[in-house]
Amino acid sequence: xxxxxxxxxxxxxxxxxxxxxxxxxxxxxxxxxxxxxxxxxxxxxxxxxxxxxxxxxxxxxxxxxxxxxxxxxxxxxxxxxxxxxxxxxxxxxxxxxxxxxxxxxxxxxxxxxxxxxxxxxxxxxxxxxxxxxxxxxxxxxxxxxxxxxxxxxxxxxxxxxxxxxxxxxxxxxxxxxxxxxxxxxxxxxxxxxxxxxxxxxxxxxxxxxxxxxxxxxxxxxxxxxxxxxxxxxxxxxxxxxxxxxxxxxxxxxxxxxxxxxxxxxxxxxx
Amino acid sequence: xxxxxxxxxxxxxxxxxxxxxxxxxxxxxxxxxxxxxxxxxxxxxxxxxxxxxxxxxxxxxxxxxxxxxxxxxxxxxxxxxxxxxxxxxxxxxxxxxxxxxxxxxxxxxxxxxxxxxxxxxxxxxxxxxxxxxxxxxxxxxxxxxxxxxxxxxxxxxxxxxxxxxxxxxxxxxxxxxxxxxxxxxxxxxxxxxxxxxxxxxxxxxxxxxxxxxxxxxxxxxxxxxxxxxxxxxxxxxxxxxxxxxxxxxxxxxx
Numbered sequence: 001x002x003x004x005x006x007x008x009x010x011x012x013x014x015x016x017x018x019x020x021x022x023x024x025x026x027x028x029x030x031x032x033x034x035x036x037x038x039x040x041x042x043x044x045x046x047x048x049x050x051x052x053x054x055x056x057x058x059x060x061x062x063x064x065x066x067x068x069x070x071x072x073x074x075x076x077x078x079x080x081x082x083x084x085x086x087x088x089x090x091x092x093x094x095x096x097x098x099x100x101x102x103x104x105x106x107x108x109x110x111x112x113x114x115x116x117x118x119x120x121x122x123x124x125x126x127x128x129x130x131x132x133x134x135x136x137x138x139x140x141x142x143x144x145x146x147x148x149x150x151x152x153x154x155x156x157x158x159x160x161x162x163x164x165x166x167x168x169x170x171x172x173x174x175x176x177x178x179x180x181x182x183x184x185x186x187x188x189x190x191x192x193x194x195x196x197x198x199x200x201x202x203x204x205x206x207x208x209x210x211x212x213x214x215x216x217x218x219x220x221x222x223x224x225x226x227x228x229x230x231x232x233x234x235x236x237x238x239x240x241x242x243x244x245x246x247x248x249x250x251x252x253x254x255x256x257x258x259x260x261x262x263x264x265x266x267x268x269x270x
Numbered sequence: 271x272x273x274x275x276x277x278x279x280x281x282x283x284x285x286x287x288x289x290x291x292x293x294x295x296x297x298x299x300x301x302x303x304x305x306x307x308x309x310x311x312x313x314x315x316x317x318x319x320x321x322x323x324x325x326x327x328x329x330x331x332x333x334x335x336x337x338x339x340x341x342x343x344x345x346x347x348x349x350x351x352x353x354x355x356x357x358x359x360x361x362x363x364x365x366x367x368x369x370x371x372x373x374x375x376x377x378x379x380x381x382x383x384x385x386x387x388x389x390x391x392x393x394x395x396x397x398x399x400x401x402x403x404x405x406x407x408x409x410x411x412x413x414x415x416x417x418x419x420x421x422x423x424x425x426x427x428x429x430x431x432x433x434x435x436x437x438x439x440x441x442x443x444x445x446x447x448x449x450x451x452x453x454x455x456x457x458x459x460x461x462x463x464x465x466x467x468x469x470x471x472x473x474x475x476x477x478x479x480x481x482x483x484x485x486x487x488x489x490x491x492x493x494x495x496x497x498x499x500x501x502x503x504x505x506x507x508x509x510x511x512x513x514x515x516x517x518x519x520x521x522x523x524x
Contacts, residue, residue, distance in 0.1 A: 166357075168353055168354070168355065168357060169357050169359070171327070171353060172353060172357045173374065174327055175325060175327065175349075175350075175351035175353070176370060176371035176374050176375070176418075176422065177371065177374060177375050177422070178374040178375075182374045186359075186370065186373075186374065187359065190359070190361045191359075191361070193361075268360070268361040
């Protein structure tokens with residue numbers, strides 16, 4: 001009995017230490033942010049950095065309030081979010097379809113390989129001016145820009161994931177009397193879910209990059225437009241406020257996919 | 271008992287840009303219904319290729335395979351294949367894993383599922399139905415893999431070094447266990463192994479293959495006097511070491 005209770009307290013000790021470390025890490029994270037914000041505010045107020053160029057936290061907050069009141073800030077945020085989500089979903093669907101076709105036909109994948117490599121390493125921002133000429137200035141161009149940045153890397157990652165499936169697991173399906181479709185549905189696709197999700201985490205960030213590039217060049221709305229507009233009229237408060245909002249959006253997207261990942265992992269028990 | 275399978279002059283080569291590699295040459299043997307046959311040979315001699323041909327996963331380049339079904343029908347006997355590792359899928363629970371074959375063949379009939387449930391019960395796995403494979407011991411996983419194979423009611427079971435991923439102690443127990451379970455079903459079995467003592471303790475007959483290109487070097491009937499029912503009983507049989515030495519000679523002589 002005595003032994004049992006001392007063991008329990010060891011476990012409790014472990015839990016306390018673990019929780020304390022978690023709390024420490026979280027508080028250090030906030031401390032760094034706080035220190036940065038204070039340093040930024042103080043140096044701006046003391047004139048050590050020019051607040052006209054570098055803004056300051058209080059100016060960002062004022063700008064934020066002003067934007068909410070006058071410029072429909074949430075409309076701009078909503079537009080950027082919407083374009084990013086559409087691009088992301090289209091990237092996911094198109095790369096899933098294309099990589100599945102490549103997996104089914106080794107001939108097709110061999111033929112397509114050099115094209116995929118070239119398209120993947122091409123800097124997609126170079127294409128944005130072309131998209132404007134082809135598609136005009138509007139949401140279509142921006143979504144296409146968002147897709148173009150993420151798509152080819154995503155196809156390559158999905159396809160590589162499919163090809164890394166354990167060949168013995170594929171043999172297993174054949175020995176159970178299955179065909180290629182069974183191999184894909186029972187072993188390759190479910191086995192690759194972790195790859196699909198980790199690639200998606202990267203993709204949503206890349207889609208956001210593409211959308212902002214698109215908005216720089218071809219938009220009258222969205223955060224990318226606010227940034228470009230702010231820099232053109234030398235309102236750097238506006239630029240920096242938009243950039244900070246982008247930071248928050250990127251973080252929220254990442255966390256959202258992480259939550260999906262966590263739920264799926266729990267469901268699949270791995 | 272009649273032969274369920276007769277192989278006649280089977281030959282197979284692998285082709286690559288560097289040239290042709292002859293894996294199998296003139297392989298002929300037969301397997302009787304209900305018999306346990308072990309195939310041994312030096313590593314890389316094409317044992318797995320031979321098993322793939324028997325399973326119908328590869329077509330032989332030369333020779334023929336004759337089939338005599340017990341019921342007189344002409345179709346190829348239903349073959350159950352157990353691979354080197356259990357390959358239970360981690361994203362399915364044990365129940366979903368063992369009915370994988372039924373799912374693929376669209377055979378999820380009440381009768382089949384009842385049979386699977388009976389096997390799960392018989393093999394002490396019914397309590398683990400909803401567990402993930404990683405929560406089971408190595409032996410339980412092999413039993414689950416066996417149920418997955420038996421669910422399709424195969425007439426011929428092929429085992430390709432099925433226990434090689436297990437540690438030695440577990441392997442002794444599991445191989446005796448699994449083969450005992452298969453014997454109880456009355457099915458025919460062909461097992462590939464590089465472990466001579468495993469072959470002697472499990473099989474009725476051992477077929478020794480030569481190095482590549484493989485041919486049948488020797489066939490050996492095994493009759494052991496079992497003293498008890500333990501997993502080690504076969505290894506303690508008085509004839510065991512004689513068989514072992516004979517096999518060793520066959521494998522090492524040129």
